[in-house]
Amino acid sequence: MDVDIDSLETLNLLTREGAQEASDALGQMVDTPTVIDVTKLLVADSADITADIHSGTKHGVQFDVDGKLSGTLLFTFDQECIDTVTELLVPGAASDSMARSSVTELANIMMGGFLAGWGDHLETGLDASPPTYLEADELDAFEIESLGPDTNSVLAFGSTVMWRDNTVGLDIYLIPDRESIETVLQEERDREDAQPQAQDTTADSGGFGFNQGSESDAGPFADDGDDGPFGSGDSGDETVGHDADTATADDSPFGVPDSDDDSLAAGDGDAEGEDGPFDDGADEFGFEMDDDAGADSISLDKLSVFSDLTKEGTEAAAEQVTMMTGIETTTEIAGITFTPIEDIPETLEDGDYVGTTGEFEGTPSGYLIIMFDEQSARNIAEAMMPVDPGDADGLTDMHESAIEELGNIMTSGFIDGWANVLQTSVEHTPPEFAEDMEMAFMEILTDQLGQFQTHAFSIESAMHTPEIDFNCKILALPNEAELETALDALDVDRQDETDVDPDDLF
Structure with a gap:
């Protein structure tokens, strides 16, 4: 499957917008400034991504996402983050069940912000299952399917949200199913082909508006009768994005030497007498690129x-x-x-x-x-x-x-x-x-x-x-065109x- 680079950039920006909405939701709940540390699209060995998710003493909250984009949305928290969130939301000596409830509710609110922009951009609603809290041992059993039979790699969108001067944070992973991401990427490519001129790829954000079963537009803090500490409950699937009943559409926010003589070659190489990569008369070592x-x-x-x-x-x-x-x-x-x-x-x-x-x-x-x-x-x-x-x-x-x-x-x-x-x-x-x-x-x-x-x-x-x-x-930075x-x-x-x-x- 070929994917358009502009489409990847658009989806990465959507992920950043979603992370910003999730970060803003976190900031409102804990009354603490938050910041997006990094957002990226990751293609890596499934075992390595799983190991990264498992690293440290982490708990997680998982949502199954269904719609034009389907897959898994996972929030992971280390113990320091859990303790910090619990103390801010439920001051005093909170029980383990209250701590789990606080973290689950936090993830539930952040989920709505994260997915709303995706749903708006895709012009369709995205359904999210009720949250599933994963203890450390359950998170250790979390597995990810690879992209296909010929590779062990997985495609995932990742973001990290930090607060308290970057001392406390949580990770967000969106892991789409192969079939759905193929559909989304193809639609993005078709959209680029239909509108070849430069276009705004900033996602319209849905804010906090998503359907939690309320008959009004009271938003995610509306009480639906469940007994969670914030009364938002988890009794059914939620729809976020374009078709959500309560959705809004607010704008979201080495120096290396030149050295032709001492360069080293690796791999099969050019046969003796054939033109090598530097036989074009270039005066400098390095790749030369046109503006396009x-x-x-x-x-x-x-x-x-x-x-x-x-x-x-x-x-x-x-x-x-x-x-x-x-x-x-x-x-x-x-x-x-x-x-x-x-x-x-x-x-x-x-x-x-x-x-x-x-x-x-x-x-x-x-x-x-x-x-x-x-x-x-x-x-x-x-x-x-x-x-x-x-x-x-x-x-x-x-x-x-x-x-x-x-x-x-x-x-x-x-x-x-x-x-x-x-x-x-x-x-x-x-x-x-x-x-x-x-x-x-x-x-x-x-x-x-x-x-x-x-x-x-x-x-x-x-x-x-x-x-x-x-x-x-080790960080390799290949030229995109190369x-x-x-x-x-x-x-x-x-x-x-x-x-x-x-x-x-x-």
Whole structure:
């Protein structure tokens, strides 16, 4: 299934609008300012998304959504969030049942705000089942079906809402059924074809107006006779959006070096004597794009296969770390996100980062960023050093050199699997150490990708080791148009051919 990039942008904006409505509902209930931390479309291994949902001591509230868009809407809360909400809504010593009732009611109100904009945009009502509260063990049993038989990946829309100075938050996952998302995306594409001129993709929000069984338009706080602490009840399906009886339609709110001579190649490559990717006379290393260089459409099926390759690429990079240090490393969530460029920095946890930035050229082209918190960088670098660097403050030249070497090996391991499957050559510059990774990161986003596209596909993964304090985040940012070309050429029958022979790399 090919999906139009503009359609993905529209649906991502709808998700953000829905999250804003949900955030506003939360703010009104707890009388606390709230903020949207990040909103994204995620294509990742179903097991990794499930693991992300399960992480921490979390409880959840689940809704089954039915209509033109059908699937699952899930709100997840860690214990701190549950305690905070309960104390704000039911001050004093609340029982476990009162805590569950408070959190369920909160999710019920937020659900109405989140789905209303979707229903208005789709010009149809969306039905939501009564909320189902999931204890931690029940949430652990929550499973997600993959997009199809040829992939383990899942498509999900995700948002995070934070409050109390970003110390308390909750996550929202909208996981549509494949058939319904295909229908929605096709309608979006038809709409784009019918109106080729620029159009406003901001969703009209339904506010808090959704049907909870009340005969009046009193809104979500109307008492329907049930005994919940807010009297809104959960006795039947709710309809939100365009056809909801009470709906309203208010507007809602690294520096990388130029280096032609030292670039490294991965994958099958060009045969000797053939034109390589730099034989066009270009003076600079890097991809050049026209003003209209953005991708038109992306194959969702192939994108999900590419997401599977990302997981394997992360594992290959982790193996390189183990080879160099003798320390066993493990990988965590790996997948592809489609995110407004302005939101990508919000995916980083607070703190200072160092690491490497590098550029890769071929099919696809883009940037690879490897980030460590400072303590992780020191620990992994010292594990690679033949001698003890002593107790010097900060990172020494030896630390920086070791991190650059590690970044080079990880970069090769990460992208080589792509090149093998795509039967293409992907070359990369030697990664350059960056002491201020946030500045280098923003430079790539704004000065490079941001000139040509409003959203970006980012390939996210992470690794860590229990033996020492070491955590690493890998972020690949392919050029949108180049990624489209790569996916067009992807032969899914070759998706298992990602093994890397170290002799081919070094």
